[in-house]
Amino acid sequence: MLTRRQFSKLIAGSGLLASGNFGRASAPHASPGQSAPPDCDLLIKGGTVIDPGQNLHTALDVAVKNGKILELSPDIPAARARSVVSAKGKIVTPGLIDSHVHVFEGMGPIPVNADLYCLDRGVTTAVDTGSTGYAGIAAFKKYVIRPSATRIYALLDINGFGVMMGLAGEYGNLDWVNSQSTVRAAEENKPDVVGIKCRLSKETTGPNDLVVLKRALEAAAASHLPLMVHIGDSYSPLPQIIGQMRNGDVLTHCFNGRPNGILDASGKLLPEVLQARERGVFFDLGHGSNSFDFDVAEKCIQQNFLPDTISSDLATTSINGPTFDLITTASKFLPLGLSLDQVIERVTVRPTRVFNFGVELGSLRPGMVADLSIIEVREGSFVFADTDGKKRTGRQKLQSAATIRGGRLYVNRSEDLVNS
Numbered sequence: 001m002l003t004r005r006q007f008s009k010l011i012a013g014s015g016l017l018a019s020g021n022f023g024r025a026s027a028p029h030a031s032p033g034q035s036a037p038p039d040c041d042l043l044i045k046g047g048t049v050i051d052p053g054q055n056l057h058t059a060l061d062v063a064v065k066n067g068k069i070l071e072l073s074p075d076i077p078a079a080r081a082r083s084v085v086s087a088k089g090k091i092v093t094p095g096l097i098d099s100h101v102h103v104f105e106g107m108g109p110i111p112v113n114a115d116l117y118c119l120d121r122g123v124t125t126a127v128d129t130g131s132t133g134y135a136g137i138a139a140f141k142k143y144v145i146r147p148s149a150t151r152i153y154a155l156l157d158i159n160g161f162g163v164m165m166g167l168a169g170e171y172g173n174l175d176w177v178n179s180q181s182t183v184r185a186a187e188e189n190k191p192d193v194v195g196i197k198c199r200l201s202k203e204t205t206g207p208n209d210l211v212v213l214k215r216a217l218e219a220a221a222a223s224h225l226p227l228m229v230h231i232g233d234s235y236s237p238l239p240q241i242i243g244q245m246r247n248g249d250v251l252t253h254c255f256n257g258r259p260n261g262i263l264d265a266s267g268k269l270l271p272e273v274l275q276a277r278e279r280g281v282f283f284d285l286g287h288g289s290n291s292f293d294f295d296v297a298e299k300c301i302q303q304n305f306l307p308d309t310i311s312s313d314l315a316t317t318s319i320n321g322p323t324f325d326l327i328t329t330a331s332k333f334l335p336l337g338l339s340l341d342q343v344i345e346r347v348t349v350r351p352t353r354v355f356n357f358g359v360e361l362g363s364l365r366p367g368m369v370a371d372l373s374i375i376e377v378r379e380g381s382f383v384f385a386d387t388d389g390k391k392r393t394g395r396q397k398l399q400s401a402a403t404i405r406g407g408r409l410y411v412n413r414s415e416d417l418v419n420s
Contacts (some may be wrong), residue, residue, distance in 0.1 A: 001013040004344060038082045040065045045078065047087025047374065048283045051094055052345035053363030062092060064370040067407035069308055071366055081175030085409060087374050090401055092289060093344050095124025095371030098326040098350040099288045100228075103130035103141050103215035108164040110315045114150040116393050118315055120412055121325040122400030124371040125147060125361055126150055127351070129228055129252070129313075130157035131196030132164055134178065134185035141192055150407060151371070153357060155212075156182055156226055157194040160215040171205045171212050179219040186223040191358035195250070196220040196388040199230040200241060201258075223293075226250055226354065229285070232291055238270040248355060254283040254307055255300060257293030257388055267299045277305075284352050287329045288313030288323075293340070294336075294386040301336055309354060310346040327375070327398045332384045335394030340377070342397075364381075372404040 005017040040063040049060040049072060060067065061076040078084045103114040103126060111131050118126045132140050145152045156165070160176050171177055186193045198216035201210045213229065220227035228250040234241060240259045241260060242251060254262055264285075276349055278285065285292065285307045300306075312318070312326045317380050330343050332390045352362035360368045373400050382397040 011117065026079035026128050029294055038080055040070050041079045041083065042090055042370075042404070042409065043078060043081035043084045043085050044372065044374065044404075045076070045084055047090050047092035049092045049364065050341060050344050051348070051364045052341055054362075054365060056391075057341055060092075062364060062372065064407050067366050067370050069368050069370050070367050072364060081300070081411075083346075083375070085271045085402070089376070091340075091375050091377060092364075093375060094348040094364050095127040095403065095405065096326055096347045096348070096373050097120045097127075097362060098123045098312050098314065099127045099309045099351040099354060100127075100129045100284055101126045101129050102131045102163065103146055103148075103150075103314070104125045104162075104164065104407055105170055107132065107136065107139070108141075110163050111315065112314060112316055114144065114148045114152055117319055117325060117409060119150040119403055119405060122327050122373040122375060122403050122412060124151055124326075124373065124403055124405045125153070125357070126314075126352075127153045127155065127194065127355060128163045129155045130199065132162040133157040134181040135160035136162065136164055137185050137189050137193065141189060146193055149410070150194075151361075151405065152233060153194045153355065154189075154192055155197040155272070156186055156193055156219075157197045158196060158212060158219060168203045169206060171199075171208055174208060174211060175216050177212055179215045179222070182219040183222045186219070186225060192357040192358070194320040195226045195325060195349055196223065196356065197228045197230070200234045200236075201230065202233050205235060207235050210240065213241060216411045217244060217246070220249070221246075228252050230286070231260065232256040234260045236260075238262065239270060242272050242276045242281065245276055245281045248354075249283070250284050251276070251283045252284040252286035252311070253288070253291035253313075255285060255293055255297040256291040258290070263296060264297060265371040266420075269300065269303055269305055273305075282308040284309045285329070286313040287311065287314065287318070287323045289317040290387045292322075292332075293388055294390045294392055297336055301338075306338065306342070307346060309350050310343065321388055327400050331382070331394065331396070331398045332392070333382065333387075334396050335392045338398075361417070370404055370407040372416050374402040374404075375399065376401050
């Protein structure tokens with residue numbers, strides 16, 4: 001696997017940046033009678049802009065200047081741009097946001113390289129959800145957040161070490177589940193830290209899940225941040241857990257098929273789940289290697305209960321399937337009945353309503369950071385799998401063609417990761 005440095009060299013050395021030749025038409029030279037110099041750095045021409053944050057789904061060109069969105073208009077003249085990228089036949093969206101990943105590469109057996117598996121797959125912003133806690137956040141900032149081309153934020157695990165040690169029963173020693181240390185680390189590392197995380201599976205907490213939840217809620221409240229709660233085979237029934245969650249908190253792995261999920265024995269949504277959504281709790285997908293069940297998803301969607309955010313839970317255990325990456329995960333919701341706009345909404349503007357990133361993301365309004373994804377909507381027959389091996393066949397699959405992060409163009413991997 002390439003390192004971040006090798007990844008950067010590969011892109012720079014292979015002509016994949018805006019100075020390269022991805023779908024690119026050079027801006028024409030001005031004729032002798034023309035004297036106006038180009039007024040934008042990069043122009044994305046000929047694509048269909050889908051920006052749910054602005055209720056846009058129409059053919060528009062996008063002009064970028066100084067790392068920000070300059071203009072969205074039909075048929076912007078190529079002569080206005082220093083570099084032109086053709087998005088003909090593709091959709092152009094705000095940069096994809098993956099609100100659940102593990103990217104503390106090199107620290108434990110689970111995290112992956114963010115630039116290879118996020119930026120290289122259409123994701124401009126990723127939220128690392130508890131790869132570390134108070135013990136390792138300084139190192140995560142120095143060695144991952146700062147040098148990465150991907151925009152990365154962190155949730156602090158209430159356990160000081162998060163998943164760094166890769167051991168079961170991490171919360172068995174409650175001395176490590178320290179609210180005060182977590183609050184101090186969160187405050188010292190804002191705005192990189194945007195939330196707190198706790199994992200309430202039985203193999204992680206044993207019988208201590210409600211104690212862990214209490215301490216995590218205390219830390220989240222004191223640091224004025226949302227709490228993300230991982231569910232799936234918890235020791236305590238879900239109503240006892242979700243009943244304590246607050247407006248703005250996030251329940252992740254919402255469509256998992258393990259015991260103590262969001263459905264009752266007859267497949268109906270638990271009343272406590274509906275009450276939680278009513279009071280402002282968000283529901284995140286968090287696909288991962290064992291947390292997405294097509295049957296659960298279909299039953300929830302039939303009851304008009306859609307996830308607030310679609311996320312990958314990217315890790316070494318899922319990058320080779322069945323998750324692969326965020327864009328493949330998002331594609332799985334097309335055969336489940338979500339529209340293309342509904343899917344794009346849940347990987348662009350919706351995450352910005354969950355986390356305060358300290359900068360405006362998730363839309364293409366003029367003046368906002370120029371984070372964009374250029375995506376091909378492939379037509380055919382595509383077989384998608386959940387984490388239990390159940391399969392669904394779809395007629396469309398999303399595939400990233402290029403990513404623009406802060407005005408800089410990266411051409412993405414083109415191989416198809418799902419059988420067609």
